[in-house]
Amino acid sequence: MSQTVDRALSILPLLAEGPADLGQVADRLGVHKSTALRLLRTLHEHGLVYRQSDQRYRLGARLFALAQEAVENLDVREIAHPHLTALNEKCGHTVHLAVYEENEVLYIDKVESRYPVRMYSRIGKPVAITVAAVAKLLLADLSEAERRAIAEKLDYPTYTARSTPNAGAFLKELAVVREQGWATDLGGHEESINCVGAPIRGADGRVVAAMSVSAPNVVVTAEELLTLLPLVRRTADAISREYSGAVPGSKEATTKAASKEAPTKEATSR
Amino acid sequence: MSQTVDRALSILPLLAEGPADLGQVADRLGVHKSTALRLLRTLHEHGLVYRQSDQRYRLGARLFALAQEAVENLDVREIAHPHLTALNEKCGHTVHLAVYEENEVLYIDKVESRYPVRMYSRIGKPVAITVAAVAKLLLADLSEAERRAIAEKLDYPTYTARSTPNAGAFLKELAVVREQGWATDLGGHEESINCVGAPIRGADGRVVAAMSVSAPNVVVTAEELLTLLPLVRRTADAISREYSGAVPGSKEATTKAASKEAPTKEATSR
DNA sequence: ATGACCGTTGCAACATTTGCAACGGCCTTC
DNA sequence: GAAGGCCGTTGCAAATGTTGCAACGGTCAT
Structure with missing residues (x-):
């Protein structure tokens, strides 16, 4: 323009x-x-x-400063973080948090399977959208028209033999995810890595973010990882509750932004 | 403009x-x-x-994506190299650049005490992690938990009588290095070689690389080498500044002559 | 239903931006 | 050591792109 x-x-x-x-x-x-x-x-x-x-x-x-500020202003992340670290301490595996924006899915937080994080360098990275559990969760919540439009536009790289092969398979998978309320990625991105994920919903029930737990085959089998599903879902639900319940005031989820937003108008200087 | x-x-x-x-x-x-x-x-x-x-x-x-990509493509070596050669021209000794990765410390650049170098054959080689100045600098920046975990796992070869003998001594040394912001290796790897080193930090203050100057006893004594410390630290700081990028509002005092920086933002019209 | 508010669009006047050509510094080349 | 090339930089006039205006259509509250 x-x-x-x-x-x-x-x-x-x-x-x-x-x-x-x-x-x-x-x-x-x-x-x-x-x-x-x-x-x-x-x-x-x-x-x-x-x-x-x-x-x-x-x-x-x-x-970098701007990117960081922007990340910090994403209030889902703020609310979710303690839950993610708690989950990590329980199961020991890597925990991811991701959001959907403008045809992309991005990690906005990550708790490594060992260290207590600070890796701002890693987050912000676009996700393998056709296979990642978090991507499926986020896309599954869109309207059917949107899902189809996006599915058509995507590429379907064959990361592994189990990668989602094409738009049809992807849409079918999204329907399943949408129905069951959780998602997996069993070796679809990297042969030896499995993930289970669950959605985080706002007050209106729409998915605002998604989280997942990832672990390599050599540590736990896919079946063992799946036993963590209830825990993952419980964590996601806890975040959802806190996220939607925290704001008693007006309509939507823009929590702290509203607090000091209205009065300022002339306050700026240079 | x-x-x-x-x-x-x-x-x-x-x-x-x-x-x-x-x-x-x-x-x-x-x-x-x-x-x-x-x-x-x-x-x-x-x-x-x-x-x-x-x-x-x-x-x-x-x-986020931009910041992420930029970080990945940021090459410490590329930025550091001219500074390293400049330092080498001033003091004449061998200059090293090293990074920490996956429980190892690796040389990624080196300027020989004479020749302007292209000795890439040597770089990429793991460093004597328990004694080298650069290794101490890189490990000292890790969290205490990580430091301890690594210190426990390491071997402590007795290269010389002055080599770090065990995990306890190593952790103590790391604490000192962390505190003072520089490190030495006085005959800990080879009896006749001394080093002084300083850390290179990224925008977030974390140590991304370390550099050191090495010289044999026969050329300069340890005391003489230590007189180079301010120069080494200044060089490392200059690299840090350039690596992290300039601070927006204020003036910048990086390299040589800031000849014509005059045009402030007041020059705008209206 | 009415009014107010907010985002959006087409248009004409204007200010801003653009490309050019030329300068000076630095390096390589003959 | 001089000549040539390369790169960043600047002033200027032409013209292109940008600006503010006024008006439209939508949504929400009165």
């Missing part, structure tokens, strides 16, 4: 691939060097882009 | 505070709703902004 901004923002994914100099940026944007320079300068002023000592550009620290 | 882009980017930190609707964004930008709408649309197309079901805008998913 806005050409200038569009060009400027196109620089970001370009730089995410690796550092680039002015000429490269200008070329890939299809604009003059001078134009690219001005865009980069503006990005630089906002800290989204950083200039290294060899004069090449790369993504800047502010971007 | 570019007004349009400048406005669009100003929306991001605004949204980081919490979700906002079109009117709020327009007000705080000081522009018309229609203008704000078009900017938001462009941001939305690029996934930097997400529109929740109540029509308000939030920071979007691609922000």
Whole structure:
């Protein structure tokens, strides 16, 4: 819609691939060097882009700060986190939390099977959408039209022999997941890894996030992992309750945002 | 420099505070709703902004994906290398760069005491983890639980009389290193070789790599080598700064001459 | 049903952005 | 050591893209 901004923002994914100099940026944007320079300068002023000592550009620290702030503002994550760590302490395996947004499923939290986390670097990663348990859970909650539209657009990579092969199989699987209220990924992404997952629902009953427990074959068999299902579902339900029940006030789930939002209007400065 | 882009980017930190609707964004930008709408649309197309079901805008998913990708493609070695060679030219000794990975510490770069190097044959080699300065630096940053777990599992070969003898001594040494922010290896690996090292930290303050300067006794005594410590630390800090990217608002004092940095943000029109 | 609020769109005037050409620094090459 | 090439940078005029306005349609509360 806005050409200038569009060009400027196109620089970001370009730089995410690796550092680039002015000429490269200008070329890939299809604009003059001078134009690219001005865009980069503006990005630089906002800290989204950083200039290294060899004069090449790369993504800047502010971007990470923004991403982190955004993650923290996702209140599902805030509420879920203690439950996830508790679950991890009980079963010892890796626990994931994911949300659906704009045709993507992303991990927004993770508790490693050992360490107490802080790995902000790992979260934010797009999920293997056609096979992951959390992805199935999140997509299964969409309307049939949406599900079909998305299923058609997806690629179906054959990670393993058990990967979802095509749109038809995927839609069928989603229907099953939708019906039973939980999902698995048994070696569909990596041959030796199994997952069981359950949905987290908001006050209106819609799925707002999904969680899963993952473990390698060599530690527990798929059958053993499935025995954790009740525990996983109970945890997910506990999160759901807390998530939907926490806000006594108005309509929806935007908990703390509403509290200090309304009065501010002039309060900004520079 | 570019007004349009400048406005669009100003929306991001605004949204980081919490979700906002079109009117709020327009007000705080000081522009018309229609203008704000078009900017938001462009941001939305690029996934930097997400529109929740109540029509308000939030920071979007691609922000995470970008940060994630950037982190993965961030090459410490690439950034560090010029600094390492510069240090080598100043002091003449061998300079090492190492990272921790999967219970191992590996050299990932090395500048020989003479030649400008391309000795990639040596790098990739596991480090004597119980004695090397870089190993101490990398392990010292782990959580106490992790440190202990690793210390227990390690062997403590007696390379020399000064080698770290056992887990207890190692943990104690790690505590010291963690506290003082630098490390040494005085004849712990080879009787006649001394090292001083310093950590390289990422944007979140965690140690992502470690560097050290090594020299044989016959060239410089341990005391003389220690006089290089400030230089080593300064180099490591410079690499850290460059690795994490610049801080947005303030001035930056990274490398050589900050020749023409004058144009502050006041230069804008109106 | 009425009014208010909010997001959205087409349009014309305007300001902003764009590409160009030229400069200066740095490095390699002859 | 000079010549040539490469890269980032700047001022300028043309023109393209952006802006604010006014009006529309939808939703919600009165």
